[in-house]
Amino acid sequence: MSPAGAHPVVVVGGGPAGMAAARAAAAAGAAVLLVDSGAALGGQYHRQNSLHGGREFTLPAGVEHLAESQVWALEPVPGGHRLHIRTGPADSPERAGRTVDTAALVLATGAYDRALPFPGWDLPGVFTAGAAQALAKGQGVAVGERVVLAGTGPFLLPVAESLIAVGSRVAAILEAGDPVTGWLAAPGGVVAGRRRLAELARYTALLARRRIPYHHRSTVIETHGTGRVEAVTVARLDARWRVLPGSERRVAADAVCVGFGFTPQLELAVAARCALAGGFVAVDIAQATSVPGVYAAGELTGIGGAELAAAEGELAGAAAAARLLGARLPAPVRALRRVREGRRFAAALERAYPVRDGWRTWPRDDTVVCRCEEVTCGELRRAVAERDAVGVRSVKLVSRAGLGLCQGRVCGRAVAELAGLDDPGAAFARRPIAAPVRLGELAEAPPDEPAEPSPGPQQHPTRLEREQP
Amino acid sequence: MRVRIDGVAVLAEPGRTVAGLLLAQGRNAWRTTREGGRPRGVFCGIGVCYDCLVVVNGVPDVRACQRLVCDGDDIRTQHGAELPS
Ligand SMILES: Cc1cc2nc3c(=O)[nH]c(=O)nc-3n(C[C@H](O)[C@H](O)[C@H](O)COP(=O)(O)OP(=O)(O)OC[C@H]3O[C@@H](n4cnc5c(N)ncnc54)[C@H](O)[C@@H]3O)c2cc1C
Ligand code: FES
Numbered sequence: 001m002s003p004a005g006a007h008p009v010v011v012v013g014g015g016p017a018g019m020a021a022a023r024a025a026a027a028a029g030a031a032v033l034l035v036d037s038g039a040a041l042g043g044q045y046h047r048q049n050s051l052h053g054g055r056e057f058t059l060p061a062g063v064e065h066l067a068e069s070q071v072w073a074l075e076p077v078p079g080g081h082r083l084h085i086r087t088g089p090a091d092s093p094e095r096a097g098r099t100v101d102t103a104a105l106v107l108a109t110g111a112y113d114r115a116l117p118f119p120g121w122d123l124p125g126v127f128t129a130g131a132a133q134a135l136a137k138g139q140g141v142a143v144g145e146r147v148v149l150a151g152t153g154p155f156l157l158p159v160a161e162s163l164i165a166v167g168s169r170v171a172a173i174l175e176a177g178d179p180v181t182g183w184l185a186a187p188g189g190v191v192a193g194r195r196r197l198a199e200l201a202r203y204t205a206l207l208a209r210r211r212i213p214y215h216h217r218s219t220v221i222e223t224h225g226t227g228r229v230e231a232v233t234v235a236r237l238d239a240r241w242r243v244l245p246g247s248e249r250r251v252a253a254d255a256v257c258v259g260f261g262f263t264p265q266l267e268l269a270v271a272a273r274c275a276l277a278g279g280f281v282a283v284d285i286a287q288a289t290s291v292p293g294v295y296a297a298g299e300l301t302g303i304g305g306a307e308l309a310a311a312e313g314e315l316a317g318a319a320a321a322a323r324l325l326g327a328r329l330p331a332p333v334r335a336l337r338r339v340r341e342g343r344r345f346a347a348a349l350e351r352a353y354p355v356r357d358g359w360r361t362w363p364r365d366d367t368v369v370c371r372c373e374e375v376t377c378g379e380l381r382r383a384v385a386e387r388d389a390v391g392v393r394s395v396k397l398v399s400r401a402g403l404g405l406c407q408g409r410v411c412g413r414a415v416a417e418l419a420g421l422d423d424p425g426a427a428f429a430r431r432p433i434a435a436p437v438r439l440g441e442l443a444e445a446p447p448d449e450p451a452e453p454s455p456g457p458q459q460h461p462t463r464l465e466r467e468q469p
Numbered sequence: 470m471r472v473r474i475d476g477v478a479v480l481a482e483p484g485r486t487v488a489g490l491l492l493a494q495g496r497n498a499w500r501t502t503r504e505g506g507r508p509r510g511v512f513c514g515i516g517v518c519y520d521c522l523v524v525v526n527g528v529p530d531v532r533a534c535q536r537l538v539c540d541g542d543d544i545r546t547q548h549g550a551e552l553p554s
Contacts, residue, residue: 037516039537044515050484050537090516090535093528112517124498124510131514131534139489143497143511227508228497255497265517371512371520374504405519405530410512436519436530 007101008033008064009320010083012071012268013108015043016306017298019057020313021106021320026062028321028329033100034059035066035085043110044130045306047137072435074271080293081105081272086437093438103293104320107269107281108313111262111299114355117369117377117414118362119222121258125229129159129259136162143168144255148232150174150220151259153353154196157203159257164210171253173207174218174234176241176260180352196305196345220256221248221362232256241358260355263413264300266429279425285336287316295320303350308342311335360418369418370411372404377418384419392427395419407431470540481538488514488521488533491544499523499533500547522547527554 009025011018014036022034036043040054048054059065066087073084080103088095113128115121127135127143129151135141136159147168149156152175160170207214215236221243222233236247269281275290276282280302287295295316298309314335322329363369365378383389383399395401401415402408408415412428421427470481474494481490488511491499498508500522512520514534521533526543529551538544 037535050486051482053484089537089539091528091531092525092536112513112515115512122507122509124508127511128513131511134514134534135489135492135511139486139493141489141492143492371509371518374502374507405522406517410518 007080007103007324009104009106009317009324010035010100010102011106011108011317011320012036012083013043013110013298014038014041014065014067015108015110015298015309016045017110017300017309017313017316018043018106018108019046019059020310021108021295021297021317022059022063022065024314024317024332025104025106025321026060026317028318028325028327030062030104030321030324032059032063032317033066033102034063035069035071035083035100037068037070037090039068041065041067044134045309047134049140050138051140070435071268072437073433074268076272077101079103086441091438093440095441097441104295104324105272105293106287106295106297106313106316106320107272107274107289107300108296108298108309108316109265109268109300110309111264111303112409113259114261114263114413115258115410116260116355116359116362117367117411118220118359119364119367120224120229120232122368122371123223123225123229124227125225125254126223126256126258129155129257132255132257133159133162136166140166142166143257144229144253145169146171146253147255147257148172148174148220148234148251148253149257149259150176150218150234151257151261152176152355153259153261154180154200154349155259155262156257157200157207159259160212161203161206163257164206168255170210170212171251172213172215172234174220175214175216176219176237176356177216177353178239179216220258223256224250229254229256237358239356241356242361260359261353262299262303263409263425264303265409266300266426267407267431267434269294269296269300270426270429271432271434276426276429279423283312285315286319287312288319293320293323302343302346304342304346308339308346311338311342315339357417363418369415370399370401370404370408372406372410373400373402375399375401380415380418389419390421392416392421395421402428405436407433407436470538472538472540472542472544474544475546485538486534487523487525487531487536487538487542487544490538491523491533501549503549506549524551524554529553 008031086095297312297316363377389398408428416424416427524545
């Protein structure tokens with residue numbers, strides 16, 4: 001690689017963390033390239049209504065914003081990392097390819113909803129809570145007329161608010177966990193979460209005004225309908241989230257939104273060989289990962305909301321710029337304090353909303369677990385029990401779970417837990433191709449990422465066109 | 470903008486995603502799976518799950534939630550694994 005100064009700080013992700021990183025790096029005097037797959041800046045929290053143009057956020061001079069650009073592979077090169085990027089309309093074979101080298105990389109790829117399998121979760125009309133939020137905020141579209149929200153964590157509340165704003169009726173909000181007195185009562189949680197308390201009060205008022213039932217220790221355990229959701233079965237749960245027999249009740253609904261927290265978008269960090277801890281990217285106080293020249297910020301490093309993501313982004317951007325310019329910069333004291341407070345709040349949140357292992361009793365033998373390859377829970381259990389599949393690779397090859405186009409993003413964690421794999425949060429995070437690209441697009445030099453031993457054709461979905469049997 | 474959905478002409482505003490357009494038309498499924506022929510539509514909404522695949526201008530496996538509609542687009546339901554036409 002040529003001298004570091006010739007390359008910009010590269011930020012991947014245009015959410016709160018990535019935007020803050022780009023601003024901080026530019027403020028420190030570095031040239032910045034921000035790559036984001038969205039058409040407009042904002043990421044998830046600041047998603048803009050794309051019908052209104054999406055020009056709410058601006059970046060300072062010195063930041064080049066590559067929109068509609070997917071980093072589909074990342075490889076270490078001497079002195080830094082090389083990113084392979086495709087720019088243009090999503091999944092179009094006409095996207096333009098580009099590679100960029102950098103000695104200072106900030107990963108801010110965010111997270112996506114964690115979903116748990118249950119009978120009928122693959123019926124049209126079942127959405128993740130984030131999908132409902134993204135469609136309401138970004139498109140002004142309601143996912144249904146009569147919607148049941150189920151899952152765990154405070155994110156269900158803003159989703160209910162957005163659904164109401166686009167004209168849905170929220171039939172019920174079902175929180176699988178227990179009432180949250182814990183973190184609100186803890187002094188640290190209250191101090192760090194004081195801004196969020198006002199938000200919480202707003203949601204509580206909204207629920208009361210609209211008479212929306214909010215139940216703890218309850219969830220949707222099945223959907224019903226021909227070709228689309230027409231009704232759901234809701235049930236009460238015990239402390240471990242097993243269904244309380246006799247508590248099942250049928251509720252009419254044309255949409256269900258489920259969200260059991262979030263899963264970090266890890267593949268680029270894993271490709272860069274960053275160390276993980278507890279299923280997230282491990283970082284130090286300056287947001288540096290275990291790999292020199294690679295920083296991580298936002299929900300990739302822990303789930304703590306947009307404010308924490310932005311504060312981490314500011315630290316990461318400043319640190320990346322300092323590394324690239326070889327400069328010593330004043331410590332960003334305020335951002336450091338916001339990160340400290342935010343992490344305390346995030347830790348309290350995590351303690352308050354754990355996912356209990358009783359969910360493993362929800363899927364039946366014929367419940368699809370891997371949505372892409374249509375692998376049922378029974379098939380997965382048989383693969384583990386009868387064919388001795390241990391370890392991620394053999395579970396994948398024997399059961400085919402996690403081998404589809406999403407590469408186990410949706411089912412990986414659930415499959416790992418059902419199959420009893422170690423470190424279920426990270427078991428499926430290795431994806432040498434971060435996003436499927438078209439066969440024709442691969443004509444450009446592929447990254448020399450060592451392949452997994454004897455990859456099957458489905459294991460590297462490098463083509464959206466699937467191989468015909 | 471004018472586009473076609475399974476051959477029927479439809480008007481679309483700039484900034485619409487294919488998924489936003491289909492849902493606004495009252496459809497919530499526009500693909501069938503390869504093995505079971507099961508109907509699918511949007512699940513994750515943010516480009517992660519690859520459930521919302523659709524054929525755009527003869528190219529299959531386009532994520533409807535990520536693709537912005539362009540004037541003249543020909544959008545079609547995807548049946549199982551399709552080859553580009
Ligand atoms: C669908 C969804 C909706 C949400 N809505 C809300 C909400 O309304 N309110 C709330 O409080 N919290 C919301 N959250 C929680 C949210 O995750 C955070 O609070 C916040 O957005 C995290 O910021 P971030 O910068 O870490 O990541 P994000 O905001 O997720 O930004 C990450 C960005 O990186 C991009 N990216 C990822 N991988 C690549 C790649 N390989 N190449 C190019 N670009 C890439 C993504 O497209 C995205 O734009 C939502 C989460 C999800 C999943
Ligand atoms: S809905 Fe998941 S990729 Fe479009």
